[in-house]
Amino acid sequence: MTKKERYQLFIDHFSKKSPTAETELEYTNPYELLVAVILSAQCTDKRVNIVTKDLFRRFPEAQSLSEADVEEVFEYIRSISYPNNKAKHLVGMAKILVNEFNNVVPSDIDDLQKMPGVGRKTANVIASVVYNKPAMAVDTHVFRVANRLGLTNNAKTPLESEKELIKNLPEEVIPVAHHWLILHGRYICVARKPKCGECDITHFCKSFGKV
């Protein structure tokens, strides 16, 4: 089948199955989302939400977080992965947010990445969710699943994957498609031994029978 047909089958299937897939991270403003996404690396959303509940009460906006003691932030987030790094990143991020960006979470990918703890994936999440930009955050799931399905043609890097997905997906589908790929990658198309027996989209999977 052509690439266009494959994309169409992908969209048809998931827009029926999970029309409203979205992040489970809890936040009430861009600052909180930025914090939550930085914390989410190698960690479930549920656990992030437990931690951010108290964290946001103590540091309601970037200003207070920018003046915070890294040690205190560490205490709030010690139950998630990489608490030392993330505590440093959060305070550093808040400092730049206040001092360089006048307390406004930037919409530009490059500006976002000037903040510690914010790499391309996190920057794309903000651009997409907060600013409705056609940005695709490529994490480990998106990268792997897109390659397996054949939405990307054996992309070698996340950036390559991102560009190909952006080029082929209708703009309005990009944000949901991100979550479709993640959900599929988390529960069915797992890294080690993909559960092809439980998969309901083998009819357009380029790797079915080959993994």
Place this chain on the structure above:
DNA sequence: ATCCCGAGGG
């Protein structure tokens, strides 16, 4: 044991 919606540094 093995895996989780990464980023920074060498």
Place this chain on the structure above:
DNA sequence: CCCTCTGGAT
């Protein structure tokens, strides 16, 4: 390009 950071869930 590879290493490290790291706790919790299953």
